[in-house]
Amino acid sequence: MKPYYILFLLLLSQFPFFAVSYHDYADALSKSIMFFEGQRSGYLPADQRLAWRGNSGLGDGWMVSQDLTGGYYDAGDNVxxxxxxxxTTTMLAWSVVEFGECMPPAELRNALVAIRWATDYLLKTVSQPNRIFVQVGDPISDHNCWERPEDMDTARTVYTVDAPNPASDVAGETAAALAASSIAFRSSDPGYAETLFRTATRVFEFADSYRGAYSDNSNIRDGVCPFYCDFDGYQDELLWGASWLRRASQDNSYLDYLQNNGKTLGADDNINEFGWDNKHAGLNVLVSKEVLESSMYSLQSYRASADSFMCTLIPESSSYHIEFTPGGLIYRPGGSNLQHATTISFLLLVYANYLERSSQTVNCGEVSISPSKLRQIAQRQVNYILGENPKGMSYMVGYSNLYPQRIHHRGSSLPSTKDHPQVIGCKEGSTYFNSSDPNPNILVGAIVGGPGEDDDYEDDRADFRKSEPTTYINAPFVGVLAYFVANPNP
Structure with a gap:
């Protein structure tokens, strides 16, 4: 090995911030999709790759005489x-819709499997007209235990909303998930795609007919709040659901809905957020495709809002105000910061594609922003997450040689049933939670909440805001990584 190269490696070891910018995006993509197998509930298939997981939640729904097995645990608990x-399902499907052609064939198949694990469950939750099952598991009793999903003996309470009580947010998002997934499955399984779309239209009618937030229903509020309350209103989910039904069908009735309801449902509020509770920025980007590629100028206000959002990320723009950490990570207060980095990166790449295909740019006052500039911002976020940061740490579990070892995740932190067949009771798991030992089971591909505003991260499973992985952090990252697998140097 040449002396100057040895010196270069020594410098890298002393200053991890200056890590090599090359990343194995294909490996990260594979791991990011595999993560969802660690979050599965229900009967696990024979080809389950994270073999330390076992069957769980097999009685879900029995209290209401329904089969509600399947689906995903969203984070480190068992609800x-x-x-x-x-x-999460919508974002996985959108990842395939926009970037599926960038995925290696095996990973595209794995991504579709991950989507179907969710959609099969979501179909069960809306199998009855004007009724939606919105949650399984009592979070209070669950959060008072530290136990494997395979052992859980806490109440599997089923939370239900029946018309005329409202659930516009959950029903609207479910409609979006099923409609987006119908596009993802259209070529490989047209029959299943048709079932998803047909169900999406029915669920959207329920969402729109009985308007209101699901967490406002007194019979379920104590179970869904403060965990996944609707904090930002249900209106965005109605527009979001309609936009995906329009994308899936090209039906003009949904175009009319977006035109006629945009103002009353807050589309002009120009809220610069995108996540599980607030769909505004994603909605504007999605609808902008109609303006940019199909000259649907009646939807121009959505495109203007999408442009405005992009300008908040551009330092040269007069409307720039999104915060970044000293190391370059997008930062928003409130914890679990990487959910913002992954969703915003996804929108940057999607919007860049829409702009490029229509030979347009973003006008930020006196500054014109090209698609390549948007992609560069996204790639900086991806590289930060994968290890190009002041701590030199990958925030994806199992990727690179330095990653979080003590994540806030019950199944990962407790011995598997393969290694410890005896039941570990509700409070018996506390010994493992309080241990400083690394988790015995590697939740491959999990992306943790990540560092705070100062780029600092302590590998501590008790700090759930920073150390807990969630499905909705990973889902958009699947699409982001897929893009960079095919375009590592955009």
Missing amino acids: KFNFPMAF
Whole structure:
């Protein structure tokens, strides 16, 4: 090995911030999709790759005489919260719709399997007309235990909303998830795609007919709040659901809905957020496709809002105000910061594609922003998450040689049933939670909440805001990584 190269490696070891910018995006993509297998509830298939997981939640739904097995645990606990699960599903499907052609064939198949694990469950939750099952599991009793999903003996309470009580947010997001997924499955399984779309239209009618937030229903509020309350209103989910039904069908009735209801449902509020509770920025980007690629100028206000959002990320723009950490990570107060970095990166790449295909740019006052500039911002976020940061740490579990070892996740932190067949009771798991030992089971591909505003991160499973992985952090990152697998140097 040449001396100057040895010196270069020594410098890297002393200053991890200056890590090599090359990343194995294909490996990260594979791991990011595999993560969802670690979050599965229900009967696990024979080809389950994270073999330390076992069957769980097999009685879900029995109290209401329904089969509600399946779906995903959204984070490090054992509750199935449908609001964030449906958003996760939408983002996985959108990842395939926009970037599926960038995925290696095996990973595209794995991504579709991950989507179907969710949609099969979501179909069960809306199988009855004018009724939606919005959650399985009592979060209070669940959060008072530290136990494996395979052992859980806490109440599997089923939370239900029946018309005329409202659930516009969860139903609207579920409609979006099913409609987006119908596009993802259209070529590989047209029959299943048709079932998803047909169900999406019915669920959207329920969402729109009985308007209101699901967490305002007194019979379920104590179970869904403060965990996944609707904090930002249900209106965005109605527009979001309609926009995905329009994308899936090209039906003009949904175009009319977006035109006629945009103002009353807050589309002009120009809220610069995107996540499980607030769909505004994503909605504006999605609808902008109609303006940019199909000259649907009646929807111009959505495109203007999408442009405005992009300008907040551009330092040269007069409207720039999104915060970044000293190391370059997008930062928003409130914890679990990487959910913002992954969703915003996703929107940057999607919007860049829409702009490029229509030979347009973003006008930020005196500054014109090209698609390549948007992609560069996204790639900086991706590289930060994968290890190009002041701590030199990958925030994706199992990627690179330095990653979080003590994540806030019950199944990962407790011995598997393979290694410890005896039941570990509700409070017996506390010994493992309080231990400083690394988690015995590697939740491959999990992206933790990540560092705070100062780029600092302590590998501590008790700090759930920073150390807990969630499905809705990973889902948009699947699409982001897929893009960079095919375009590592945009």
